[in-house]
Amino acid sequence: MTDQSVSMGEDDPEAVIMDATYRAVCAHGFADVTMQDIADECELSKSSLHYHYDTKEDLLVAFLEQLVDEFEADLERLRSSDAPPADRLREYLHWFAVGTDETDRASLHLALLELRSQAPHNPRFRDPFRRSTTVGQRAFAEIIIDGQRQGEFDPDVDPDALAQLCYVAMDGARARQVTLGIEGYAAEVAETLHALLRDRLTPEAQ
């Protein structure tokens, strides 16, 4: 959900556990990872893990929530850029493609896909995925609205509908790249989508 690795203050045991969970999930996947795998990735004992999180599910839900928080923070950083909306749109699209060629990020995305297929059966896992959809779509919609306010983008387009398309296209492209191992696939989709949006949002520039 984010392309920043999970890292916080080393003194905070929960941050240490989140870092260890990141590595353990990348190595074993969500279905197979155990509390022992996570303990093995940090200096803490399994019972220390259980002091902070009653169950493995509690820990994994906390980990998912943190990924969504980081995703939101990353998008907020991109949002606060002073670049013109058209450039920011391109930057956002490519940001979704970044990291899919890196082994660690690809492993995390694979693990998240696996977990997402379990989401309908478990609201505790489903809720963070729903939140990431809301956050991801809103980020695209805000750039389009900014562009309309600044008079750069066609005021007649529906920002929410285009944002939904941008989000699922990049999500689908990333999923296909990491599952099928087709390098550069998500970046190609970002480029096509950017050209199509540019034609639709700024038709007078043709």
Place this chain on the structure above:
Amino acid sequence: MTDQSVSMGEDDPEAVIMDATYRAVCAHGFADVTMQDIADECELSKSSLHYHYDTKEDLLVAFLEQLVDEFEADLERLRSSDAPPADRLREYLHWFAVGTDETDRASLHLALLELRSQAPHNPRFRDPFRRSTTVGQRAFAEIIIDGQRQGEFDPDVDPDALAQLCYVAMDGARARQVTLGIEGYAAEVAETLHALLRDRLTPEAQ
């Protein structure tokens, strides 16, 4: 991969096994389904299943290959329509969204997503998924090329790039709908994408 249920001649034992596999996979998922679950769904014994397929993996690979064959046949049926390319494009996009509100199809798509997250580790599963990507993208590209040949679509657009975008957007939309249970989500994305493509492919019609 297809919105037709798996059904062939009832006399063919392999067709009976494929039908049973469809029901067992929808009920249990790919990771958890057993040869016994599949045998329970048909009149055959577990040893009869093993007569046709040495291992569970052999059976599941055959099932995946059949899904891709059906996907290809469904797309070929849509392709042979006499409707104008613009209408066929809309029909294709909506066809991808159809069925995601039906419990059985949603269960199959969930099971396929779960299996896709295993694809990088197993080429026997990865290859049918790669083939379905090729087949799905080609179907979109062929409509765009038809439209260009008939002088209806802008000859300057790259059919393969747009086809790739259409395919991943609808794939991503369907995945999000079935995992997060957001009804009508894929149909909304199909509508947005169709409007955007119409504007790009037939700009003179504005």
